[in-house]
Amino acid sequence: xxxxxxxEIKPRTKHNKxxxxxxxxxxxxxxxxxxxxxxxxxxxxxxxxxxxxALADHLRFNPESRLVNIxxxxxxxxxxxxxxxxxxxxxxxxxxxxxxxxxxxxxxVWAEYLTLIITASFLPLEIIEIFRRQTWFRFSLxxxxxxxxxxxxxxxxxxxxERARDKAKAxxxxx
Numbered sequence: 001x002x003x004x005x006x007x008e009i010k011p012r013t014k015h016n017k018x019x020x021x022x023x024x025x026x027x028x029x030x031x032x033x034x035x036x037x038x039x040x041x042x043x044x045x046x047x048x049x050x051x052x053x054a055l056a057d058h059l060r061f062n063p064e065s066r067l068v069n070i071x072x073x074x075x076x077x078x079x080x081x082x083x084x085x086x087x088x089x090x091x092x093x094x095x096x097x098x099x100x101x102x103x104x105x106x107x108x109v110w111a112e113y114l115t116l117i118i119t120a121s122f123l124p125l126e127i128i129e130i131f132r133r134q135t136w137f138r139f140s141l142x143x144x145x146x147x148x149x150x151x152x153x154x155x156x157x158x159x160x161x162e163r164a165r166d167k168a169k170a171x172x173x174x175x
Contacts, residue, residue: 019104022152033090033093041087048083049076109156116149119148123149
């Protein structure tokens with residue numbers, strides 16, 4: 001077959017399993033925040049306290065429960081402007097988390113830097129929240145985000161050293 005072009009088939013590269021795990025975490029986070037945004041939008045023009053009281057009754061929660069009363073009291077503070085802000089922020093954070101997840105899955109360096117920066121920016125807030133009230137959920141969230149931060153920081157440092165080594169080798173080869 002002369003004159004025909006045969007294209008090289010590149011072997012499929014193996015994904016970094018930790019990056020895929022972080023990408024999955026970010027994608028799940030995106031879905032959660034999208035659902036929060038949809039919930040806030042759904043509650044517009046409704047009395048949030050009444051809606052939650054009906055839900056608590058439907059789920060047969062004890063109406064005298066301290067937790068139920070605290071939630072219902074706080075829910076009564078939510079009005080349409082606050083719900084709009086919650087919805088907008090939740091959708092925005094969902095979009096950013098989705099971009100992070102997709103970028104990480106395709107192992108884009110910009111996504112690793114974006115995730116590193118965003119994760120680092122929330123660590124102080126998570127620590128403050130733990131000082132305010134210690135719960136297993138807050139400790140778990142902080143632990144997961146610290147692991148993501150440290151892993152990405154190490155990964156980016158290793159890649160930077162490899163790039164520097166490759167540049168040094170290229171410079172030696174050109175002399």
